[in-house]
Every structure is written in C-alpha cells, then in structure tokens.
Amino acid sequence: xxxxxxxxxxxxxxxxxxxxxxxxxxxxxxxxxxxxxxxxxxxxxxxxxxxxxxxxxxxxxxxxxxxxxxxxxxxxxxxxxxxxxxxxxxxxxxxxxxxxxxxxxxxxxxxxxxxxxxxxxxxxxxxxxxxxxxxxxxxxxxxxxxxxxxxxxxxxxxxxxxxxxxxxxxxxxxxxxxxxxxxxxxxxxxxxxxxxxxxxxxxxxxxxxxxxxxxxxxxxxxxxxxxxxxxxxxxxxxxxxxxxxxxxxxxxxxxxxxxxxxxxxxxxxxxxxxxxxxxxxxxxxxxxxxx
Amino acid sequence: xxxxxxxxxxxxxxxxxxxxxxxxxxxxxxxxxxxxxxxxxxxxxxxxxxxxxxxxxxxxxxxxxxxxxxxxxxxxxxxxxxxxxxxxxxxxxxxxxxxxxxxxxxxxxxxxxxxxxxxxxxxxxxxxxxxxxxxxxxxxxxxxxxxxxxxxxxxxxxxxxxxxxxxxxxxxxxxxxxxxxxxxxxxxxxxxxxxxxxxxxxxxxxxxxxxxxxxxxxxxxxxxxxxxxxxxxxxxxxxxxxxxxxxxxxxxxxxxxxxxxxxxxxxxxxxxxxxxxxxxxxx
Numbered sequence: 001x002x003x004x005x006x007x008x009x010x011x012x013x014x015x016x017x018x019x020x021x022x023x024x025x026x027x028x029x030x031x032x033x034x035x036x037x038x039x040x041x042x043x044x045x046x047x048x049x050x051x052x053x054x055x056x057x058x059x060x061x062x063x064x065x066x067x068x069x070x071x072x073x074x075x076x077x078x079x080x081x082x083x084x085x086x087x088x089x090x091x092x093x094x095x096x097x098x099x100x101x102x103x104x105x106x107x108x109x110x111x112x113x114x115x116x117x118x119x120x121x122x123x124x125x126x127x128x129x130x131x132x133x134x135x136x137x138x139x140x141x142x143x144x145x146x147x148x149x150x151x152x153x154x155x156x157x158x159x160x161x162x163x164x165x166x167x168x169x170x171x172x173x174x175x176x177x178x179x180x181x182x183x184x185x186x187x188x189x190x191x192x193x194x195x196x197x198x199x200x201x202x203x204x205x206x207x208x209x210x211x212x213x214x215x216x217x218x219x220x221x222x223x224x225x226x227x228x229x230x231x232x233x234x235x236x237x238x239x240x241x242x243x244x245x246x247x248x249x250x251x252x253x254x255x256x257x258x259x260x261x262x263x264x265x266x267x268x269x270x271x272x273x274x275x276x277x278x279x280x281x282x283x284x285x286x287x288x289x290x291x
Numbered sequence: 292x293x294x295x296x297x298x299x300x301x302x303x304x305x306x307x308x309x310x311x312x313x314x315x316x317x318x319x320x321x322x323x324x325x326x327x328x329x330x331x332x333x334x335x336x337x338x339x340x341x342x343x344x345x346x347x348x349x350x351x352x353x354x355x356x357x358x359x360x361x362x363x364x365x366x367x368x369x370x371x372x373x374x375x376x377x378x379x380x381x382x383x384x385x386x387x388x389x390x391x392x393x394x395x396x397x398x399x400x401x402x403x404x405x406x407x408x409x410x411x412x413x414x415x416x417x418x419x420x421x422x423x424x425x426x427x428x429x430x431x432x433x434x435x436x437x438x439x440x441x442x443x444x445x446x447x448x449x450x451x452x453x454x455x456x457x458x459x460x461x462x463x464x465x466x467x468x469x470x471x472x473x474x475x476x477x478x479x480x481x482x483x484x485x486x487x488x489x490x491x492x493x494x495x496x497x498x499x500x501x502x503x504x505x506x507x508x509x510x511x512x513x514x515x516x517x518x519x520x521x522x523x524x525x526x527x528x529x530x531x532x533x534x535x536x537x538x539x540x541x542x543x544x545x546x547x548x549x550x551x552x553x554x555x556x557x558x559x560x561x562x563x564x565x566x567x568x569x570x571x572x573x574x
Binding site: 053054055056102156157158180183184185186187188189190212214215251252253255256257259260263264267269278279281282283285286288289290 | 332333334335437438439464465466467468469470471494496497534535536538539540542543546547550552561564565568569571572
C-alpha cells in the first residue's frame, strides 16, 4: 500500500460536529463565548496537516480539544477510536497525541537537556534503561544529542524548541500537535524546527501544525482554514493558496511567490496561481521572460 | 545629525564569573534623525542588549552612547529625560497594561512626564487615532480588548510620550498576517506623520523588507552593517551564514540570476517584483 492510499484509509483523529465555548464565571451572569461552532474534520494516520486562521478564529482551542485539554460541549472528538470524553482514555490519548507550544521557555522544566527530555517518561514509569534509549533516540532525531548535558537556558530559541519536541517524541506519540512553534524564532531556528517536523512526518508521525507563516503551511500535505470557529477551507496547499482574494478576505496571506503569480495573472500573463514554491516560480518566470 | 551615536560600545554580562559573556562588542554606530530602520540578527546576537543601551536601561561596560548629542551616564540625573526621548516597546507589550481604562493606560507615560491635563488629553486622542483605537473603547478596561487591540493600546502608551526615537521589539510577533500588516502599517504611518526616528526589531525578513529604509544587522555581538535595505539584502550569502535569511521573493530572483536571467536589480518586495517583471514582459 503506498503512502497516499494509506493516508486515505486509516482515520486517526475524527472530529464530529464539535462545539466548544469558554465561560467567564467572573461576570454575573456568566458570559459564554462560543469558539467552535460545529467543526467536523478527519485526520488520517501519517498525514501532515497545517491549520490556518486569524487570531481568535479557534485554531488553538481546536488543537486543545484533540488531546483532551478541552472537552466538547457537544459533538465528539475521537483519537485512535477513543472518545476524549471518556476519562479512562485520557492517559492513552495524551500518550498518542503530544503537544508543542509557542514559547519554548514555558515548556522546559529541568536544568539539563537530557533530564528535561526524560521528564514525561519518568512520570510514565518507563524502565530506566528504556528511558536512556528513548531519550538518546529523541535527541538524535532532533539533532540535539551533542547538547544532552547542556543547560537549556543557554540554548538558542530553535534549539530549545527542538528539546521541547524531543521531550514529546520520547513518549513515542503517534501524532504531534504544534501550536505556532516557530513564532518566536529567528529564520535559522524556524528552518531547524520545520526540518525536524518533516523528518518526523517521514517516519510516520502524524503532524498537525498551527502557524501564521504561509511558507510553512505550503510544506504540508493539506491545509485546513478555520474562521470564526468553523472549517471554511480544506484542501491541498496549491488549491488553498490559489484563492488569493479569499485568503486575504479571511485575514490570511499567501506565499510571496503565489502573490507574485497572482499579480502577473491579473495583468493578463499566462501563469498559474497554483505556484507555491520558489523553484517552480523561478522556472515559470524564466519561461515567460524568454518567450 | 545623528540622534543615536555609539563609540566602542561594549556590554559584558556576568563579568568576573564563569558565565562571562560579551553581548555587545565594540559597536560604532550612527543613526540619523528621522531614519526608519530594521534591526535583525540571530537569537543571542545582541540586538536586545544593544537597544537597551539607547534609553539608559543598561550601562555600557565600556564605550559611550550619545542620544541627541548628549552622552549618557555622565550625569545620572539626566537619564530620566533620556527615557522620555527614547521610547522602548518590549515584546508582547500587552502584558504591561495595568490601568482600569484604556484612556488611563495611555495617559500613564505622559502623566509621568509632568504634562498638564490638556496636553495629556490631546496626546491620548492623537495617538489613539494613529493606532486606530476608537472613542468607544477609551473607557473600557484594556483587559476586555482583543489581543491585537491590546497591543495597539500598549504601543500608543509609548507613542503618547512623543519620543524622538521609538524602538519596537518584535511588535508583530504572534499576530496573524492581517494583524501584522495593521500594526506595521500603523508604525509606518507614525513615522511618516511625525518624522521621528523609528527602529524595528524583527525576525521576519518579509516584514522588514516591506517597511523600513535601512537595516542594522547584528552578528555575534558585533555590528555587521547598518545600510540601506537593498544593499543589505544584496549580501544574502553572508546573511544566510549568520542564521538570517532574505525574503522569499529575493530568493526567486537569485534563482533567476543563476539561470542566466539577470534582472539587474535587487528585488525584495512582491510589489516591486511585479512592477519590474511587467515592465520587462511588455518589451
């Protein structure tokens, strides 16, 4: 079975008509803010899905519903067939779905890199020899093995974020949710994290990446766009970004190369707005200029 | 005239301890009054340490800083007016909001300057207009606002002091594309209207390219260069080597050059790229 076929078959996360609200009890009467208004979405095993949406659209709330930090008000979320509402499944769900947040400083607890990566495993009562093996593996995967005895606070942002990712992959999750993991990093740090994400995905880990960087989303298999608590677009990156006007309406953007293609197309030139990568953009431009 | 000048500016963290680290190393710099510049550099390159010297938050280990012709730290009592002259907006400034209402929060800085009520009121209205905070929000608690609105209020609080130099550390981080455009557009407008010097620290080369006229590059505690945007992005190889990047659109034109198509110009915004290509295609 090839990868594409496999992806089509095995559903890993099933979200059915999910509704979720935040309730502010401090007000009298309590104020209810509806954030997710009936989201239905399937994510298959091994898929790399990017989630886009403006601030306040409900992306992060949705991610927290997937590993049972938020529980549905109505509808349901199923991870590997387990209902997030079933308390007995809480631990197995969180072991299958790991989460990485925006600020690396908020996710690191230990004073030595390898101890930080071992933290969750110790809590899961994994055998010491197995912990050693998994920590080393995880650190090698993210390219931080040489730093295993360093103090995390002396690392760069990208390195810290990779340590945070190592802490998650040491648990051997089947899926990793990343909520704007590169927002605080410099260009090199962003590259490091994206390369790590793609490597994990190539090893079969399901990836859900929330980001505001369109170039990062362009690297996913599929993009889901959330607006006001609803899924408004769900397609491959090429199709999503080719709708330049729609994306701008939603407060989002497209990669610079797509925007350029769109400008040229508007001026009447034969160029597709499904261009999302640098190489193809340069090639098409070269042809146009030679004609 | 240079509004900010440094000579041999050096700052060392943890001097005399095993953790000694030179964060800023012999920086000689002149920033002209009215410049709108970006500050870029990898994490730990010394950007934040550098800008904290511009309003006297840090005292140089050696070397000097002049603001508007006056050397800092000669007379400690004179630092207070410098802090009004150079406004610093930190990352995630919305965490620094604290007052009961938006109006009072923006008023905090001007009030501390000892201005009279009428002047404070004028400045609040002026900056609120600039950042796009309507009258209806003025009496609200800042904590009731959305993330983007909170950030604009926090920035307005610094703008209301009418500093000759406004320095913003990652003012758009964590915002969606539209929010980024909004904040950066507002800063650009502030620069155009007031003519004051504005320095913008950012990790987004695309945002930097679209907005500023000059770029200051820090690398490993040293000043790499302070030059016009086009000239800085022209040095893409060197930027990459120091963990930075150039905008995606610039990389496309580099590829074209490698394919034997030299447009003869440096391109770093989509707008400019489209104009240039349309001209060439018409021929």
